[in-house]
Amino acid sequence: MSGRSVRRSEGTAIHRADARLKILACLAYVLAVVTNPANQWAKLPYCALPLLGVLLLARLPLGKVLARSAVVAPFSLLIALFLPFCTQGHTVVTFHLLWTRLEVTREGLTVLGEVVSKSWLSVLGLVVLSNTTRSGELVAGLRRLGLPAVIASTLFLTVRYLILFADEAKQMECARRSRMVKPWYRLPRVHLWGLPRVHLWGWRMRSTSGMVTSLFIRACDTAERVYLAMASRGFDGEVRQADFPRPSPSAIGASLCFVLIVAAIRAWGLVR
Amino acid sequence: MTEEAIEVAGLTYRYPDGTAALRGVNLGVSVGETVGIVGPNGAGKTTLLLHLNGSLSPTRHSRFGDGARGTGAVRILGTEVGRNNLKQIRSEVGFVFENPEHQLFMPTVFEDVAFGPLNQGVPPEDLGPIVAQALAEVGMQGAESRSPHHLSLGQKRRVALATVLAMQPKILALDEPLAGLDPRGRRETMHLIAALPQTKVIASHDLEMILELCRRVFLLDAGEIIATGPTAQLLADQSLMEAHGLEVPVSLRVSQRPCP
Numbered sequence: 001m002s003g004r005s006v007r008r009s010e011g012t013a014i015h016r017a018d019a020r021l022k023i024l025a026c027l028a029y030v031l032a033v034v035t036n037p038a039n040q041w042a043k044l045p046y047c048a049l050p051l052l053g054v055l056l057l058a059r060l061p062l063g064k065v066l067a068r069s070a071v072v073a074p075f076s077l078l079i080a081l082f083l084p085f086c087t088q089g090h091t092v093v094t095f096h097l098l099w100t101r102l103e104v105t106r107e108g109l110t111v112l113g114e115v116v117s118k119s120w121l122s123v124l125g126l127v128v129l130s131n132t133t134r135s136g137e138l139v140a141g142l143r144r145l146g147l148p149a150v151i152a153s154t155l156f157l158t159v160r161y162l163i164l165f166a167d168e169a170k171q172m173e174c175a176r177r178s179r180m181v182k183p184w185y186r187l188p189r190v191h192l193w194g195l196p197r198v199h200l201w202g203w204r205m206r207s208t209s210g211m212v213t214s215l216f217i218r219a220c221d222t223a224e225r226v227y228l229a230m231a232s233r234g235f236d237g238e239v240r241q242a243d244f245p246r247p248s249p250s251a252i253g254a255s256l257c258f259v260l261i262v263a264a265i266r267a268w269g270l271v272r
Numbered sequence: 273m274t275e276e277a278i279e280v281a282g283l284t285y286r287y288p289d290g291t292a293a294l295r296g297v298n299l300g301v302s303v304g305e306t307v308g309i310v311g312p313n314g315a316g317k318t319t320l321l322l323h324l325n326g327s328l329s330p331t332r333h334s335r336f337g338d339g340a341r342g343t344g345a346v347r348i349l350g351t352e353v354g355r356n357n358l359k360q361i362r363s364e365v366g367f368v369f370e371n372p373e374h375q376l377f378m379p380t381v382f383e384d385v386a387f388g389p390l391n392q393g394v395p396p397e398d399l400g401p402i403v404a405q406a407l408a409e410v411g412m413q414g415a416e417s418r419s420p421h422h423l424s425l426g427q428k429r430r431v432a433l434a435t436v437l438a439m440q441p442k443i444l445a446l447d448e449p450l451a452g453l454d455p456r457g458r459r460e461t462m463h464l465i466a467a468l469p470q471t472k473v474i475a476s477h478d479l480e481m482i483l484e485l486c487r488r489v490f491l492l493d494a495g496e497i498i499a500t501g502p503t504a505q506l507l508a509d510q511s512l513m514e515a516h517g518l519e520v521p522v523s524l525r526v527s528q529r530p531c532p
Contacts (some may be wrong), residue, residue, distance in 0.1 A: 134379045160377050163421075167373075225374040228327045230366040233439060234359060234391030 013254075015132050016056040017142030018247035021255040026129040028259045030122045032266040041114045043269045048121055050261045051128060058132045063132065069124045076119040083115060084108030135159040153237050164226070165219050171209050276350070277303045277443055277471040278324060282345030283344035285319055285328060285495075293319040295495040297344070303442075304405060306472040308486035308503065312478060316495040317475035318370065321445045324473065325365040326353045349442065363392060366441030370448040372428035376420035381407070381431055384420055388439040406438035409430075415508075426457035433464070443471045450481050479507055479521040491516060 007118050014022075055065060069171030096102075130138065136156070143152040278301040285294040293316045301307050304395050309317050322328040330342035346353045353361050369375045375425060378384040385403045394402065406415050410430040415423075420431060429449065436444065449465060450458050458481070466470065466485055476482055482489060482503060489506050491499040493516040507513065508524045 136379050136383060142532060164373075222374065223367065225371070226377060228322070229367070229369050229375045230377065230387075231358075232325055232362055233388035233435065235387075236359075236363055236391065240387075240390040 011132070012058050012075075013251075016053060017251040017254070019137040019241050020144055021146060021247055021251055022129055023135055023138070023141050025255045025258050025262075026125050029125045032262045033121045033125070034118050036116060036118070036266065036269045038110075039132070041110065041117065041267045043265075044114075044117050044121065045241070046265050046268070047262070048124065050258055051121075051125055054132075054258065055128055058128070060128065060131050065127050068127045068131075069120060072119060072123045076116055080112050080115045080119075083112045087111055149238055160226070161219065161223055164222055168218055168222065169211075169215055172215060176207065176211065229230050243265070275303045276437075277301050277305070277348070278473065279345075280320075280323070280349040281345045281347075283320070283323060283330065283346065285316075285330070285342040293495050294323075295323045297492070297495070297497055299490060299497065301471060303349075303471055304469070305488065306474065306486050308489040309473065309475040309492055309499070310477060310482055310489055310507075310518060311492035312477060315492045315516075317492055318447055319490065319495075321367070321447050321473065321475050323353070324348070324443070324445045325367050326358045326361050326447070327367070329353055329355075363439055364441055365443045365445055366436035366439055367445045368433055368436050368447065368449060370451055372432040375432040375435060376428060379419060380416065381412070381418050381420055381423075382416035384431065385416075385435050385438045388401070388435060392439060398472060402438055406434040409437055409468075411460070424532035426453055426461070429453065429457075429461060431466070437468075441470060443473070444468065446472060446474045446476075448476050448478070449474060450476070450478050477518060479518060480523060483507055483521050483523065491518075493517070 003030075029051060033044070036044055036047065055062065084104045085102050085108065087105050087108035089105035091103045092106050093104045094101060095104075133141070139152050139156045139159075142155070143149065160174065278299065280297055280299040283294050283297040283299075284292070286292050297316075297320060299320075310395060311317050311322060314486070319328065323330075328342070329346070330344050342519070348361055348364055350474075351357060351361070376384050378387060382403055385406050386399045389399060390396070390401050404413065407415060410433050412427065412430050412434060415431065420428060423431065433449075444467065450461055453461060462481055462484060472485075474482065474485060486503050489500070489503045490497050491506065491512070498516060499509075499512060504524065507518075507521055510520050513520050
């Protein structure tokens with residue numbers, strides 16, 4: 001039994017397609033989204049259509065993909081929140097805060113909507129890419145596309161260790177929960193370290209910080225062991241991929257179609 | 273005329289926090305032999321094993337910080353383990369870690385077993401049969417496309433062993449190979465290990481397993497070799513065993529008990 005037939009037999013055609021094609025298609029999609037003209041952001045939703053097609057073809061669960069794409073929301077929102085206040089233009093609302101006057105402008109709100117929707121659509125593309133491509137293939141694909149070996153192996157190890165972190169955290173959380181029987185608002189007040197009547201939920205917060213610390217230390221230990229295990233099997237920093245077949249003509253054709261559709265939508269965005 | 277597979281001479285090792293893990297360990301293992309290293313928790317068994325493939329080394333301790341210090345020498349098949357021959361040493365000494373989670377890190381079993389051979393420079397076309405053979409040796413044939421994360425502990429241990437066997441080592445260093453296995457898993461894994469032709473060093477405090485697999489055994493405690501000798505004889509010494517946090521295996525106690 002050859003390794004190739006075994007490894008390539010799972011998932012949909014999109015899952016099996018060459019990682020390089022998927023990376024390039026994703027790049028084209030993200031470029032199309034972010035370069036969409038500023039005053040045309042009503043046309044942005046159409047950019048999501050080809051992605052939705054891929055999503056359906058790959059039979060990804062929509063809810064899961066949306067949930068994952070929400071991960072960046074805190075970051076993009078935090079940055080974007082200041083935009084309506086610092087863009088010049090027609091004033092919509094004015095706030096009087098202490099001695100300062102904050103003005104929200106219509107242009108600012110437009111930029112806000114644009115930044116949030118563009119970053120969300122881009123991340124959606126990346127989520128679809130990472131959900132249809134295994135991390136090892138993704139890194140190998142990037143390597144084949146010319147990413148330096150050092151960065152490729154750093155990426156590979158980051159993914160590998162993130163999985164370890166998550167597993168370790170899950171186990172600790174499970175162990176902690178099994179020793180926590182009351183909800184926080186029904187915890188008694190107690191005397192701890194001589195402090196009068198500390199509410200136990202404060203103490204519970206302390207246990208969370210302790211957990212994070214010990215997670216970090218354990219992860220370091222585990223990472224050291226994993227590295228030794230890899231070095232014991234001859235790992236020298238270069239991530240080697242077992243097989244890297246040529247992309248099939250149909251996969252190339254499909255990715256070209258995808259890129260063309262994205263480009264068409266992008267070109268249409270230029271039309272007033 | 274037995275040739276020495278492993279020769280450890282005057283090995284000391286001190287962890288960066290100052291803990292002396294090994295204090296002057298001498299040890300010799302002949303080619304084809306299976307020896308056990310027994311001792312309580314924290315005796316230095318794993319530290320000693322890590323020296324066998326150069327993961328720790330008296331001449332190379334930068335990875336573990338400047339505080340780590342070691343002296344002595346480790347020779348594998350006549351070659352002293354040093355900075356320059358790690359690749360060769362690691363092809364000769366296969367190390368199976370106590371926790372298979374640490375050993376399995378690729379998305380599929382195939383890629384995990386292929387990892388070592390790929391690093392040895394085996395061309396990708398030849399990997400299929402090598403992986404299939406290594407998996408067959410541990411009774412896991414057909415598991416190539418499975419994810420190591422979804423295997424049971426027993427299966428993970430087998431695959432971890434296969435990842436090492438695929439590199440065709442001459443010496444196997446096994447750290448607690450049966451820890452956490454159920455009786456059937458124990459039995460099967462023991463048969464598996466017994467059937468492997470390589471020189472084997474097994475570190476464990478599972479004395480029943482040591483008794484079954486090893487002819488000769490070293491008792492290690494607090495970083496020193498306390499005693500060495502034929503397994504059945506050494507493990508039957510009740511006062512020695514109890515002085516070092518171990519106990520005489522049940523099977524030896526039963527056979528020595530006078531019949532009622």
